[in-house]
Amino acid sequence: MSKYVTRQRKVLLDCLNRHPDETFSAQEIAGMLGEESVSLSSVYRNLAELEAEGKVRRTLKGSVRESYYQFLDGARCKNRLHLTCTQCGKTAHMDAEEARELTRSVAKRDGFLLDKTETILYGVCEVCQHAGPPEKSEETP
Amino acid sequence: MSKYVTRQRKVLLDCLNRHPDETFSAQEIAGMLGEESVSLSSVYRNLAELEAEGKVRRTLKGSVRESYYQFLDGARCKNRLHLTCTQCGKTAHMDAEEARELTRSVAKRDGFLLDKTETILYGVCEVCQHAGPPEKSEETP
DNA sequence: CTAGTTGCAAAGAGTTTGCATGGCG
DNA sequence: CGCCATGCAAACTCTTTGCAACTAG
Numbered sequence: 001m002s003k004y005v006t007r008q009r010k011v012l013l014d015c016l017n018r019h020p021d022e023t024f025s026a027q028e029i030a031g032m033l034g035e036e037s038v039s040l041s042s043v044y045r046n047l048a049e050l051e052a053e054g055k056v057r058r059t060l061k062g063s064v065r066e067s068y069y070q071f072l073d074g075a076r077c078k079n080r081l082h083l084t085c086t087q088c089g090k091t092a093h094m095d096a097e098e099a100r101e102l103t104r105s106v107a108k109r110d111g112f113l114l115d116k117t118e119t120i121l122y123g124v125c126e127v128c129q130h131a132g133p134p135e136k137s138e139e140t141p
Numbered sequence: 142m143s144k145y146v147t148r149q150r151k152v153l154l155d156c157l158n159r160h161p162d163e164t165f166s167a168q169e170i171a172g173m174l175g176e177e178s179v180s181l182s183s184v185y186r187n188l189a190e191l192e193a194e195g196k197v198r199r200t201l202k203g204s205v206r207e208s209y210y211q212f213l214d215g216a217r218c219k220n221r222l223h224l225t226c227t228q229c230g231k232t233a234h235m236d237a238e239e240a241r242e243l244t245r246s247v248a249k250r251d252g253f254l255l256d257k258t259e260t261i262l263y264g265v266c267e268v269c270q271h272a273g274p275p276e277k278s279e280e281t282p
Numbered sequence: 283c284t285a286g287t288t289g290c291a292a293a294g295a296g297t298t299t300g301c302a303t304g305g306c307g
Numbered sequence: 308c309g310c311c312a313t314g315c316a317a318a319c320t321c322t323t324t325g326c327a328a329c330t331a332g
Contacts (some may be wrong), residue, residue: 006312066296109239114264118264144287
């Protein structure tokens with residue numbers, strides 16, 4: 001799709017490459033790049049292109065009507081399932097073997113053909129578990 | 142929350158009860174009830190209430206910016222994971238034992254604490270697999 | 283009668299699009 | 308120089324909200 005290598009495109013890709021496991025809204029991304037650097041519409045247009053190329057995944061977070069975009073490292077994501085932390089937003093990759101087992105189990109027991117690219121498992125990652133639950137007002141006395 | 146039993150509320154609940162495993166957008170629901178029967182805003186307001194009570198789950202489908210609502214049968218969903226078919230939109234329930242195994246596996250191998258209420262596995266259900274892939278234009282010759 | 287609900291229309295928020303300008307090749 | 312990409316602002320869509328009228332209990 002992309003025929004020209006523009007400054008904006010470079011800045012965006014650079015940013016995504018630096019944050020392979022995180023998800024951001026279009027507005028957050030525009031903010032990270034500096035509002036003056038890339039216009040919001042270009043961010044949207046480029047993300048849409050990247051999504052079509054399979055280099056970026058677009059998800060809908062929580063109950064909000066806002067899209068979140070995540071850079072996909074082809075090699076790391078191949079045949080894996082994603083584990084996204086509902087607290088810090090980072091994504092871990094289930095290893096291929098484990099993913100295969102799950103796929104097999106679901107196929108056998110439920111007759112369900114799991115789609116690895118669409119499915120995301122939500123929960124709390126190791127780091128956040130140890131950090132304890134998010135404090136309600138301040139730290140627990 | 143709901144203190145009064147209004148006609149609109151009855152109609153909506155009735156409809157949801159009739160379609161426990163399917164997901165619909167607010168507009169689709171309003172349509173099913175008959176536009177003249179319940180106003181769109183009331184549909185939204187009641188769904189929001191039901192969601193807060195945990196009787197309805199709100200998800201964001203595909204890459205669209207539209208919310209989809211699904212009636213949750215408390216008993217059936219307890220401790221289960223949901224398997225939603227990307228083709229027909231219906232949801233099946235992974236049995237409790239299988240869900241427990243998966244939770245355990247993910248905890249041990251990835252240190253990830255799975256959230257059963259948030260996670261939905263996407264894929265193709267048994268029926269749609271046998272029905273073959275969705276025809277592109279018409280039936281395969 | 284009183285307080286929760288409804289409907290309508292207007293306000294909001296995120297995303298998309300039309301069009302002129304700008305920049306890559 | 309030609310065509311793609313950018314920016315801005317207007318257009319869109321889904322969802323929320325304010326407010327007066329309505330109605331369940």
